[in-house]
Amino acid sequence: MSPSDNIGQHSEDLALRFLRQEGLTLVQRNYRSRLGEIDLVMKDQEDIVFVEVRYRSSTKFGGALYSVDRRKQSKLIKCAQHYIANIAHHAGFRFDVIAISPASGRHDIQWITNAFDEF
Numbered sequence: 001m002s003p004s005d006n007i008g009q010h011s012e013d014l015a016l017r018f019l020r021q022e023g024l025t026l027v028q029r030n031y032r033s034r035l036g037e038i039d040l041v042m043k044d045q046e047d048i049v050f051v052e053v054r055y056r057s058s059t060k061f062g063g064a065l066y067s068v069d070r071r072k073q074s075k076l077i078k079c080a081q082h083y084i085a086n087i088a089h090h091a092g093f094r095f096d097v098i099a100i101s102p103a104s105g106r107h108d109i110q111w112i113t114n115a116f117d118e119f
Helices: 003-021 070-086
Strands: 025-033 036-044 047-055 092-103 106-112
Touching: 003 025, 003 036, 003 047, 003 092, 003 106, 025 070, 036 070, 047 070, 070 092
Parallel strands: 047 092
Antiparallel strands: 025 036, 036 047, 092 106
């Protein structure tokens, strides 16, 4: 496992713990299809929430939140459409982003709900 894999795993663990504290429940971790991967699939009441977790140690290039560009959004949407078509046919859906950055010996977590306008 590479150092970036460890950071990614740790970031997903932080995000999962945070979202559970906010009342969401885990449906699946690292959902993969030929179209891509979704870090966390969560449930918020009756809605399915597709969560992209991003970690950046620096804000030099806009930080974690800004790393979810249009290309990344498009891949996530296609992967989510595969999930919807094959697994969760009759539910509400949304995309959230968890952006994590280091902050004075702890982690700063930003939770953006309904992060994608077009879905």
